Amino acid sequence: MKVTQIFNQSINKHHCFGKKYRPRNDADGFVCFSSASYDNNPPDRSRTKFGMTTRLQEEKISFQRGLTPEIAQAISRTDVGAVSDWFAKRHMPTDFQGNQVLAWCCQKTAMIFGQLKLGLPKGIYVIDFKQLEYKNPSKALGTCNLLPTSLIKGSDEVIPPKTIFFNSMQPWQNIDTMADAHYAEGGSSTDFFMSNPFHEFAHAAHEDWLVRMFGEGKTQRRIEMFLDEEQFTKRQEEYQRKYGNRILPGICRYALVSPLEAVACDLARVIADGLNPVTLLPPKNLLVGTPYERLPLWRRLTRSRYEDLKRPLPEVLRNFWNGEFE
Numbered sequence: 001m002k003v004t005q006i007f008n009q010s011i012n013k014h015h016c017f018g019k020k021y022r023p024r025n026d027a028d029g030f031v032c033f034s035s036a037s038y039d040n041n042p043p044d045r046s047r048t049k050f051g052m053t054t055r056l057q058e059e060k061i062s063f064q065r066g067l068t069p070e071i072a073q074a075i076s077r078t079d080v081g082a083v084s085d086w087f088a089k090r091h092m093p094t095d096f097q098g099n100q101v102l103a104w105c106c107q108k109t110a111m112i113f114g115q116l117k118l119g120l121p122k123g124i125y126v127i128d129f130k131q132l133e134y135k136n137p138s139k140a141l142g143t144c145n146l147l148p149t150s151l152i153k154g155s156d157e158v159i160p161p162k163t164i165f166f167n168s169m170q171p172w173q174n175i176d177t178m179a180d181a182h183y184a185e186g187g188s189s190t191d192f193f194m195s196n197p198f199h200e201f202a203h204a205a206h207e208d209w210l211v212r213m214f215g216e217g218k219t220q221r222r223i224e225m226f227l228d229e230e231q232f233t234k235r236q237e238e239y240q241r242k243y244g245n246r247i248l249p250g251i252c253r254y255a256l257v258s259p260l261e262a263v264a265c266d267l268a269r270v271i272a273d274g275l276n277p278v279t280l281l282p283p284k285n286l287l288v289g290t291p292y293e294r295l296p297l298w299r300r301l302t303r304s305r306y307e308d309l310k311r312p313l314p315e316v317l318r319n320f321w322n323g324e325f326e
C-alpha cells in the first residue's frame with residue numbers, strides 16, 4: 001500500500017490547523033549536530049558502557065541494557081498483524097511493514113508509557129525515509145512529527161502532530177548495537193536497546209502534555225516558535241548559550257538541538273533507568289522526583305525561582321516539559 005493511501009485511511013484531516021508547515025529537515029538519528037562550539041567537548045562519560053555493564057552484572061543481568069535472549073525470542077515470535085490490531089483498538093493506526101523488532105518494541109513502549117499515564121502517539125509508521133522530506137534520510141532512525149506537516153515527498157497530505165515514523169532502511173534486527181552506537185556518539189542519553197522508540201514516544205508524550213495544558217493552538221505556536229526555519233538558528237544559539245553547560249554533560253550532545261530534544265533524550269533515559277531490568281515493568285512512582293512529575297499546585301507555586309544561567313538541570317527540564325522553552 002502506498003504511504004499516501006495509508007494516511008488517507010488513517011488520518012483525520014481536521015487535525016490540520018494553523019499554517020501548513022514544512023519540516024526543518026531534522027530527524028532523530030545519526031544527524032549532524034549544529035553546534036560547532038561544542039565539538040571539542042565530548043559527551044559526559046560518567047555513565048559509560050563499562051559503568052553500565054558493571055551495574056548490570058551486579059544485578060545479575062549479563063546482557064547489555066535490556067535485550068535478553070527471552071526478549072529476542074519474544075520478538076522473533078511477534079505477530080505484527082496482531083500488534084497492529086492491538087494499536088488499532090486503542091485508536092492508533094500503524095504500519096510496521098512486517099518489522100517484528102519495531103512492532104514488539106513499540107507495543108512494549110506503549111504499555112510502559114500508558115502505565116506511566118503519558119500520552120501516546122497518533123500513529124506509527126515504518127517507512128523508507130527517502131520518501132520523506134528529510135536532508136539525511138539514510139542516517140535517520142526515527143522522527144516524531146510535532147506540527148501539522150506535509151512530510152511525504154510529492155504529497156500535500158498533512159501529517160498530524162504526534163505521528164511517529166521509523167526508517168525502514170535501518171538494521172533494526174541489530175537494535176541493541178544501534179542503540180550502543182547512538183549512545184557512544186552522543187545521539188542518545190541511554191544505551192538501552194529501546195532508546196529510539198522511547199525517544200520518539202517521549203516527543204509524543206511531551207506534546208500530549210502540552211496540549212492538555214495549553215490546548216492545540218497554543219502548543220503548536222510554542223513549538224513553532226522554536227522550530228520555525230527563520231528563527232531556528234537564533235533560538236538555538238540562545239538556548240545553547242543559556243543552558244548548554246548543563247544540557248551537554250547532564251544529558252547528551254543531541255539534546256543541544258532544542259529544548260524538545262532535551263526533554264525527549266532525558267525522559268527516554270529516566271524511563272529506561274527506572275524500569276525493572278527483568279520484567280521491563282515501570283514502578284508506579286518512576287516519574288516521582290523527576291522533571292516529568294505532575295506537581296500539585298502548592299508545590300508548583302512554592303518552587304524556587306532561578307536565573308536562567310543558574311537554574312539546575314532538573315528545573316531547566318521541568319520548565320521545558322511544561323512548555324517554558326525560553
Ligand SMILES: [Zn+2]
Pocket residue numbers: 028199203260261264
Ligand atoms: Zn527527537
